[in-house]
Amino acid sequence: MENYEVLIVGAGPAGSTCARLLAEAGLSVLLIDRDRFPRDKPCAGWITPAVLETLHIDPQLYRRERLLQEIREFRTGAIYGSEVVTDYRRTVSYGIRRGEFDHFLLLRSTAPCILGEPVASLERRGGGWLVNGRIKARLVIGAGGHHCPVARALGAQPARESTITAMVAEYELQEEQLARYELPAGWTALSFTRDLKGYGWLLRKGKFLNIGLGSLAGGNLREQVLNFCAYHQGRGHLPAEALRHLQGHAYLPYRNGGGRRLVGDGALLIGDAAGVSYPESGEGILPAVESAVMAAQAVLRAAGDYRQEKLDHYPAAVAARFAGKGAGSGSFALPAAVNRLGAAAILSNGWLTRHLVLDRWFLHRGERALDLGCQPNPLAPLPSS
Ligand SMILES: Cc1cc2nc3c(=O)[nH]c(=O)nc-3n(C[C@H](O)[C@H](O)[C@H](O)COP(=O)(O)OP(=O)(O)OC[C@H]3O[C@@H](n4cnc5c(N)ncnc54)[C@H](O)[C@@H]3O)c2cc1C
Structure with missing residues (x-):
């Protein structure tokens, strides 16, 4: 028994x-994932x-061995319509490759981990948990994405939830394609659907093209994505082979008070398992990391007493951090107020695009980054992949 x-x-x-924060604070932590790393993950890789x-x-330091594409400008507009170019003249976002990024974070954590083993059973035993029949833990933290088994143990019913669904293809341009490819590295286009419940993107990061579409509207996402890809193929921006790499996934946007139960006795959810991604943009990596930081702080504060009432700081901290971000708008792409103003008018106006759509809803400018609340060894020696 472990x-x-x-x-x-x-x-x-x-x-x-x-895992990293709790291990650095001296707790005995085990990380388990059904996949072996580096693993692929359907994602635009925009951070x-x-x-x-x-x-x-x-x-x-990160870019010495990995792709970190600087993004300085965005092209935005209604899908298949004209584009407004917003040039910030400095780096306001980055493009990463998820396989590299997630592996990097995992290597930096000093916690032991088991890879290639799914959590298949989770039993409550004597105030703690017995996992996969052999691993005992006093507290389980669910970080397994939308279908996380810990979320199910806390009552989540993923099939009944109203999710963002998204499909993406990441394609490596071959040498001969690179020689004649016209869009420069860092080129980023966001194309909002007419119902304003989603948007498509095309991003070039280094040698890679990333194209996809995400929506809260449901319906035939695959057809929408294929049409969007065909449009970019027609413009000469997308090689036909890229479509072979299309993958899809669903996840939950944050909803004030209407989301998943985040804590129970001896259990707590973070990241996509908790449903904390930003409703306006679908950005999920930053809220995943922030929820992990807040969870680690709540766990340390509980000081070994993991009854629900001792973990309740965590949902309160999550609500304080994420409340008001698109709450109740029901719209993935743009919040209700913007919706009422008329999407076409806003998306064709350079000032509104920059200050409302990009600065406020996509880049969260003016918001302070969360403090890790501990002294990490400035993220230790950079691991090699
Ligand atoms: C098409 C698409 C594009 C996106 N683009 C962006 C973007 O550009 N920028 C952005 O910020 N966000 C983006 N997101 C959202 C982002 O990918 C997620 O919000 C983010 O990955 C959440 O991180 P996480 O750690 O909570 O979950 P994940 O990264 O999903 O990690 C969950 C882990 O749990 C493991 N797991 C699952 N079940 C089990 C089990 N039973 N046992 C053991 N392990 C298990 C999985 O193997 C996985 O490694 C996108 C999402 C999609 C679908």
Whole structure:
């Protein structure tokens, strides 16, 4: 029998961040993931500088061995319509590759981990948990994404929830394609659907093209994505082979008071398992990391007493951090107030696009990064992949 204070299910950005913080604070933590790393993950790989800041990642060091594409301008507009170019003249976002990024975070965590084993059974035993029939833990932290088994144990019913669904393809341009490819590295376009419940994107990061579409509207997402890809193929922006790499996934946007139960006796959810992604943009990496930081702080504060009432600081901290972000708008792409103003008018106006759509809803400018609340060894020697 293996015995741990804390078992974290899922080694994505949420799980590995939380594991690192708890292990550095001296707790015995085990991280478990059904996949072996580096693993692929359907994602655009767009992050804001706040992600690096919160995680104390030095961009210069990170990019020595990994892709870190600077993004300085966005092209935005209604899908298949004309575009407004917003040039910030400095880096306001980055493009990463999820396989590299998640592996990097995992390697930085000093917690032991089991990879390639799914959590298949989770039994409440004597005030703690017995996992997969052999791992004992006093607290389980669910970081296993939308279908996380810990979320199910806390009552989540993923099939009944209203999710963001998204499909994406990441394609490596071949040498001969690179020679004649016209969009420069860092080129980023966001194309909002007519119902304003979603948007498509095309992003070039280094040698990679990332194209996809996400929506809260449900319906035939695959058809919408294929049409969007065909449009970019027609413009000469997308090689036909890229479509072979299309993958899809669903996850929950944050909803004030209407989301998942985040804590129970001896259990707590973070990241996509908790449903904390931003409703306006679908950005999930930053909220995953932030929820992991807040969870680690709540666990340390509970000081070994993991009854629900001792963990209740955590849902309160999550609500304080995420409340008001798109709450109640029901719209993925743009909040209700913007919706009423008329999407076409806003998306064709340079000032509104920059200050409302990009600064406020996508880049969260003016918000302070979360303090890790501990002294990490400035994220230790950078691990090699
Ligand atoms: C198409 C698409 C594009 C996106 N683009 C962006 C973007 O550009 N920027 C952004 O910020 N966000 C984006 N997101 C959202 C983002 O990917 C997620 O919000 C983010 O990955 C959440 O991190 P996490 O650590 O909570 O979960 P994940 O990264 O999903 O990690 C969960 C881990 O749990 C493991 N796991 C699951 N079940 C089990 C089990 N039973 N046992 C053991 N392990 C298990 C999985 O293998 C996985 O490694 C996108 C999402 C999609 C679908």
